[in-house]
Amino acid sequence: MTELRTPQPLPYHNVANFKFVYPTLSRRSKGISIGVNLNPDKVCNFDCIYCQVDRRSEAETKFVELDRLLTELDTMLTEVETGHIFEEGRFADTPADRRRVNDIAFAGEGEPTTYKNFDQIVEAVANLKRRHGLDHVKMVLITNASMFHRPVVQRGLEIFDANHGEIWAKLEAGTEAYFKLVDRTVIPFQQILDNILAAAKIRPLVIQALFMRVHGEPPPAEEIAAWCGRLRDIVQGGGKLKLVQVYTVARRPAEDFVAPLTNPELEEIARQVRELGLSAEIYGST
Numbered sequence: 584m585t586e587l588r589t590p591q592p593l594p595y596h597n598v599a600n601f602k603f604v605y606p607t608l609s610r611r612s613k614g615i616s617i618g619v620n621l622n623p624d625k626v627c628n629f630d631c632i633y634c635q636v637d638r639r640s641e642a643e644t645k646f647v648e649l650d651r652l653l654t655e656l657d658t659m660l661t662e663v664e665t666g667h668i669f670e671e672g673r674f675a676d677t678p679a680d681r682r683r684v685n686d687i688a689f690a691g692e693g694e695p696t697t698y699k700n701f702d703q704i705v706e707a708v709a710n711l712k713r714r715h716g717l718d719h720v721k722m723v724l725i726t727n728a729s730m731f732h733r734p735v736v737q738r739g740l741e742i743f744d745a746n747h748g749e750i751w752a753k754l755e756a757g758t759e760a761y762f763k764l765v766d767r768t769v770i771p772f773q774q775i776l777d778n779i780l781a782a783a784k785i786r787p788l789v790i791q792a793l794f795m796r797v798h799g800e801p802p803p804a805e806e807i808a809a810w811c812g813r814l815r816d817i818v819q820g821g822g823k824l825k826l827v828q829v830y831t832v833a834r835r836p837a838e839d840f841v842a843p844l845t846n847p848e849l850e851e852i853a854r855q856v857r858e859l860g861l862s863a864e865i866y867g868s869t
Contacts, residue, residue: 757809
C-alpha cells in the first residue's frame with residue numbers, strides 16, 4: 584500500500600490557486616464533482632475537436648506533486664462537507680439536494696491514465712476518501728480508454744473497483760475515419776475498441792459519447808448506426824455496459840467549426856441505443 588501522510592488543509596481562499604483539484608456542479612454527476620487533474624501540462628494523446636482546452640498555451644506545471652494534490656483534495660472535501668463552499672461565490676445558488684460531494688473524478692486537461700504513477704495516485708486518493716468517511720462517494724475515471732492495456736492502469740482500475748469506482752470510457756465513433764476526424768490521434772481505433780471490451784468484461788462501464796455538428800453538419804446517420812454496432816459488439820463479446828451517456832458541446836470548444844446538437848437530435852441517438860437493450864441518458868448544451 585502507498586504510504587499516505589496526513590495532509591494539512593489549506594485556507595479556503597487559496598482554492599482559486601489550486602493546481603490539481605477543482606470543484607464543479609456537474610450536469611452528469613447531479614452534485615458537486617471534485618475534479619482531480621493529473622495533466623496540468625495540458626498534454627493529451629488525443630486532440631479532440633470539441634475540447635475546450637487550448638493546447639497552444641504553455642502550462643506552468645510539468646508534473647504532479649502528490650503531497651500538494653492530497654492537501655488540495657483534503658481542503659476541498661472539508662469545504663464541501665462543512666458547507667463553506669456554498670456560502671458565497673459561484674456555488675451560492677446550488678440547490679439543496681446537490682450540496683454534497685457526489686464524486687471524485689479523475690479528469691482535467693488531458694488523459695489521466697497516461698500519468699506514469701497512475702495507480703499510486705488513485706490509491707492515495709482512495710485512502711484520503713476513506714479517512715473522510717466517504718466510502719459511499721464514487722470515484723470516477725473519465726478516460727479515452729487508450730491506456731487500459733498497461734499494467735499500471737489495470738492496477739489503477741482494480742483500485743477503482745474496490746472503492747465504489749466507475750469507469751467512464753469515451754466511445755463516440757463507429758468508423759476509423761470518424762474517429763480520426765473527431766479525436767485526432769495516432770492511436771488506432773481498434774486499440775480503443777479492444778481496451779473497452781477487455782475492461783468491460785471485468786466491470787460494467789459507462790460509455791460517454793459526445794456528438795456535435797462539424798462544419799454545420801450533424802453526424803451522418805450511417806455513422807450513428809456504425810457506433811451502435813460497436814456498442815452491440817461490446818455486449819455480444821461479453822462486455823457489460825451500465826449506461827450510455829449521449830451528450831453534446833456545453834462549453835465553447837477550441838475549434839470554431841464545432842457546434843452543439845439539439846436535444847431532439849440527442850434523444851434520437853439515445854433511442855437507437857435503447858433499442859439495443861441498453862440504458863441511455865442525454866445531456867444537452869444547457
